Amino acid sequence: MIEMASTEIIPGIHVVRGRFAGEFGFIASYLIIDEDEVLVIDPGTAGDPGNRLEKSIKNLGLDPKTDIVGIVCTHGHPDHVGGAGRFKRVTNAPIMIHREDAEILQKPGDFLNNRLILNRAQRFSMKLDKGPLRVNFRGIEPDEFLEHGKDIHVGSTSLKVIHTGGHSAGHCVLFDTSRKALFTGDEVNNFPNDPRKFYVDTSGSIVAKLTALETLSKLGAEHVLPSHDTPHIYGDALLQFESVRDGVIHLQDIILTYIEAREEADVEQLVFDIRQARSVPIPQSLEALLTTTVHVTLLGLKEAGLVRDLGKGVWTRIGEG
Numbered sequence: 116m117i118e119m120a121s122t123e124i125i126p127g128i129h130v131v132r133g134r135f136a137g138e139f140g141f142i143a144s145y146l147i148i149d150e151d152e153v154l155v156i157d158p159g160t161a162g163d164p165g166n167r168l169e170k171s172i173k174n175l176g177l178d179p180k181t182d183i184v185g186i187v188c189t190h191g192h193p194d195h196v197g198g199a200g201r202f203k204r205v206t207n208a209p210i211m212i213h214r215e216d217a218e219i220l221q222k223p224g225d226f227l228n229n230r231l232i233l234n235r236a237q238r239f240s241m242k243l244d245k246g247p248l249r250v251n252f253r254g255i256e257p258d259e260f261l262e263h264g265k266d267i268h269v270g271s272t273s274l275k276v277i278h279t280g281g282h283s284a285g286h287c288v289l290f291d292t293s294r295k296a297l298f299t300g301d302e303v304n305n306f307p308n309d310p311r312k313f314y315v316d317t318s319g320s321i322v323a324k325l326t327a328l329e330t331l332s333k334l335g336a337e338h339v340l341p342s343h344d345t346p347h348i349y350g351d352a353l354l355q356f357e358s359v360r361d362g363v364i365h366l367q368d369i370i371l372t373y374i375e376a377r378e379e380a381d382v383e384q385l386v387f388d389i390r391q392a393r394s395v396p397i398p399q400s401l402e403a404l405l406t407t408t409v410h411v412t413l414l415g416l417k418e419a420g421l422v423r424d425l426g427k428g429v430w431t432r433i434g435e436g
């Protein structure tokens with residue numbers, strides 16, 4: 116099989132594409148190369164594309180041991196940081212992540228323990244799962260924390276760090292102001308076969324996600340480069356923000372409708388109802404992601420004064436108007 120190590124999609128920006136991971140699409144790592152310096156955004160899963168980064172950098176005539184200025188992790192999920200440890204050992208480059216996601220970089224097992232709502236069967240099956248959320252790597256210490264508003268430099272390029280915190284508490288995106296390219300991690304478009312599909316972990320926030328989408332849509336980004344599947348480089352950037360927002364609003368509406376129909380409902384009942392209605396844009400392959408996302412969405416609706424927690428995980432609608 117002939118494999119291209121990397122593809123230059125915008126001058127100075129290369130994508131290293133990993134294997135196809137079903138509903139997640141292709142897992143992508145990005146390289147920003149300027150004046151013989153390289154910044155890596157999301158070293159990807161342990162294995163593929165993680166293991167392919169070194170070769171890609173060599174193929175571009177650069178030295179992985181001396182030319183990497185940083186390994187940025189948009190957030191701490193296994194499909195984004197799994198390759199970080201190995202890549203750091205090869206390059207000695209600093210790993211950068213936001214403080215609030217550092218804990219799952221240090222203790223990857225906590226992704227399953229703390230960041231997803233899993234029953235015993237789901238926990239077991241996720242441990243065996245060979246998908247992109249597999250935790251098959253050891254924890255590592257971050258070297259630098261990503262901070263909102265700060266710039267990261269690679270050659271003469273500077274990237275602005277924007278903390279979004281919707282998909283996970285520590286999620287950040289990076290904006291390359293000169294190329295008008297936005298590296299969106301999983302905040303925009305994390306289920307690419309329908310950009311309305313999304314998931315959040317228990318540390319995430321629907322309110323933060325909607326606020327972030329609003330902010331990001333006003334940056335003037337011309338290229339939206341998500342960590343899953345296809346980079347959007349043909350002027351359809353705004354459409355991506357709108358689609359993700361549609362997905363969030365739609366899920367909120369659906370949850371409110373089902374709670375109203377049942378009068379009182381718990382998360383399991385809502386997940387059941389949502390799965391019955393096949394038209395709803397939700398991740399179908401991993402029920403744990405849906406349960407967690409519904410839970411976090413309920414917390415957002417509670418904050419908005421639209422639902423009330425009756426205790427023991429039972430929710431009811433607060434009268435309209």
Ligand SMILES: [Zn+2]
Pocket residue numbers: 190192282301
């Ligand atoms: Zn993620």
Ligand SMILES: [Zn+2]
Pocket residue numbers: 192194195301305342343
């Ligand atoms: Zn991801």
